[in-house]
Amino acid sequence: MGDxxxxxxxxxxxxxxxxxxxAEIARLRDHFEVExxxxxxxxxxxxxxxxxxxxxxxxxxxxxxxxxxIDPVVRGCLRSFEPVDWRALDWTxxxxxxxxxxxxxxxVGRQGLSVPIRGPGGQFALFSVxxxxxxxxxxAHMGRSQRDLLLAAHFVNQRALEIDGRTTxxxxxxxxxxxxxxxxxxxxxxxxxxxxxxAISEHTLRVYIESARAKLGxxxxxxxxxxxxxxxxxxx
Amino acid sequence: MGDxxxxxxxxxxxxxxxxxxxAEIARLRDHFEVExxxxxxxxxxxxxxxxxxxxxxxxxxxxxxxxxxIDPVVRGCLRSFEPVDWRALDWTxxxxxxxxxxxxxxxVGRQGLSVPIRGPGGQFALFSVxxxxxxxxxxAHMGRSQRDLLLAAHFVNQRALEIDGRTTxxxxxxxxxxxxxxxxxxxxxxxxxxxxxxAISEHTLRVYIESARAKLGxxxxxxxxxxxxxxxxxxx
DNA sequence: TGTCACCTCGCCATTTCTGGGGAGGTTGAA
DNA sequence: TTCAACCTCCCCAGAAATGGCGAGGTGACA
Numbered sequence: 297m298g299d300x301x302x303x304x305x306x307x308x309x310x311x312x313x314x315x316x317x318x319a320e321i322a323r324l325r326d327h328f329e330v331e332x333x334x335x336x337x338x339x340x341x342x343x344x345x346x347x348x349x350x351x352x353x354x355x356x357x358x359x360x361x362x363x364x365x366i367d368p369v370v371r372g373c374l375r376s377f378e379p380v381d382w383r384a385l386d387w388t389x390x391x392x393x394x395x396x397x398x399x400x401x402x403x404v405g406r407q408g409l410s411v412p413i414r415g416p417g418g419q420f421a422l423f424s425v426x427x428x429x430x431x432x433x434x435x436a437h438m439g440r441s442q443r444d445l446l447l448a449a450h451f452v453n454q455r456a457l458e459i460d461g462r463t464t465x466x467x468x469x470x471x472x473x474x475x476x477x478x479x480x481x482x483x484x485x486x487x488x489x490x491x492x493x494x495a496i497s498e499h500t501l502r503v504y505i506e507s508a509r510a511k512l513g514x515x516x517x518x519x520x521x522x523x524x525x526x527x528x529x530x531x532x
Numbered sequence: 533m534g535d536x537x538x539x540x541x542x543x544x545x546x547x548x549x550x551x552x553x554x555a556e557i558a559r560l561r562d563h564f565e566v567e568x569x570x571x572x573x574x575x576x577x578x579x580x581x582x583x584x585x586x587x588x589x590x591x592x593x594x595x596x597x598x599x600x601x602i603d604p605v606v607r608g609c610l611r612s613f614e615p616v617d618w619r620a621l622d623w624t625x626x627x628x629x630x631x632x633x634x635x636x637x638x639x640v641g642r643q644g645l646s647v648p649i650r651g652p653g654g655q656f657a658l659f660s661v662x663x664x665x666x667x668x669x670x671x672a673h674m675g676r677s678q679r680d681l682l683l684a685a686h687f688v689n690q691r692a693l694e695i696d697g698r699t700t701x702x703x704x705x706x707x708x709x710x711x712x713x714x715x716x717x718x719x720x721x722x723x724x725x726x727x728x729x730x731a732i733s734e735h736t737l738r739v740y741i742e743s744a745r746a747k748l749g750x751x752x753x754x755x756x757x758x759x760x761x762x763x764x765x766x767x768x
Numbered sequence: 769t770g771t772c773a774c775c776t777c778g779c780c781a782t783t784t785c786t787g788g789g790g791a792g793g794t795t796g797a798a
Numbered sequence: 799t800t801c802a803a804c805c806t807c808c809c810c811a812g813a814a815a816t817g818g819c820g821a822g823g824t825g826a827c828a
Binding site: 302305375378415416417420447450475476479482486514515516517518519522528529532 | 538574575576601602606607610611614627650651652653679682683686689718719721722752754755758761762764
Binding site: 389390471472473474496497499500503504507516 | 773774775776777778779784796797
């Protein structure tokens with residue numbers, strides 16, 4: 297391996313711009329001795345943010361085609377907590393085989409390992425390394441690097457979140473009872489059930505829902521629950 | 533520090549029962565040289581799973597009182613990607629001060645650091661260490677241990693997920709139109725507005741909402757939107 | 769001592785959603 | 799080809815939520 301990981305992470309925590317992050321991505325690629333290293337965040341309404349070492353052509357093609365929807369790596373990571381080895385994924389299906397061919401043409405390696413990362417408000421990102429080594433070499437290499445990759449993934453995402461300024465500004469915090477009320481609705485209760493569970497009258501419950509909605513600037517109850525969930529005001 | 537972290541993590545990856553995980557939690561506590569170490573998985577519906585070193589009395593009191601809803605540590609971690617220092621939280625409020633007093637009486641330390649952990653399907657957990665050191669000592673201790681704590685948090689959650697067999701969530705994926713429909717509702721539209729935006733009749737929209745609700749096993753529209761959001765099926 | 773946020777309760781009319789039926793066309797995979 | 803899943807449209811009646819009008823008590827903070 298190249299430099300010491302700890303010093304790389306220290307450097308990483310100092311970056312404050314996308315360009316600097318991009319440079320650190322390249323350094324991490326060298327450190328992990330892989331051909332490509334990719335950070336890819338899909339938070340927000342379709343907007344994606346990436347810092348990677350693929351060719352620009354492939355990236356714009358990927359985005360314009362909406363490949364995030366069919367990419368087996370993305371789909372696999374969405375349902376996994378652990379890092380995902382690309383060979384363990386399902387690469388069958390017409391769209392998928394077409395995607396795979398294009399990816400290989402674009403220089404993406406056949407071997408790969410992707411770390412799923414999840415942040416507040418439903419943020420989701422991938423941190424992937426990819427290469428063209430043989431199976432055995434790749435397995436051994438990843439076996440040695442897995443824990444380091446987890447840490448790198450964490451800190452890259454942390455910097456990316458900070459650079460993008462994803463500090464959700466919440467006008468006024470909800471009161472405990474307002475949180476209770478929205479929580480009951482979020483788990484499927486109707487108002488009589490929720491009121492009974494909270495041991496208050498249905499009308500009082502309505503007052504909480506209304507005040508929560510006003511604070512959140514929501515247009516209706518469903519909107520209020522969705523906003524509160526997205527902002528991390530309710531337990532998932 | 534006690535044993536080498538890597539060997540502790542290796543041990544950890546071999547556990548297959550709650551009891552064994554509990555034993556490893558105690559070992560990790562000794563390794564990190566703290567009074568208490570807590571792994572705590574929570575959901576809005578109220579199910580909780582914990583492996584920790586607090587007294588059994590405090591745990592059952594915490595659960596029976598539904599303290600997960602008011603605990604500032606939980607609420608802070610919900611909105612953060614980075615580990616959260618307990619001193620940076622807001623401990624004011626009537627219920628909160630009462631909770632704090634009871635916690636201190638139960639032997640919970642005044643110092644603490646909690647790592648938020650997020651898994652697929654909206655899973656959310658905390659990995660916390662707590663102690664009664666002085667501020668300066670605590671800060672220095674945590675500064676040295678932070679990266680190790682991140683790794684420990686990851687692997688404890690990984691084992692907990694596997695032991696509980698939560699790998700099979702989300703039976704059937706939502707169709708594109710179902711996602712569209714729920715997304716419109718999540719941003720506050722009512723049915724006529726959403727139907728117009730999607731350029732379909734209101735009746736058709738209802739079909740999507742109904743089928744999405746059936747797939748998600750939701751009891752009403754608000755529940756369906758909340759579930760889909762929590763499971764990361766909608767963009768926030 | 770006053771203010772302000774919070775918690776609790778009630779009624780009315782109107783709008784909106786929900787549950788139960790239908791029907792038919794398209795598309796992709798086995 | 800056949801089948802399943804998807805997309806689109808329609809009606810009706812009862813259930814539920816919403817909007818707007820109230821009221822009073824508590825505790826914290828300045």
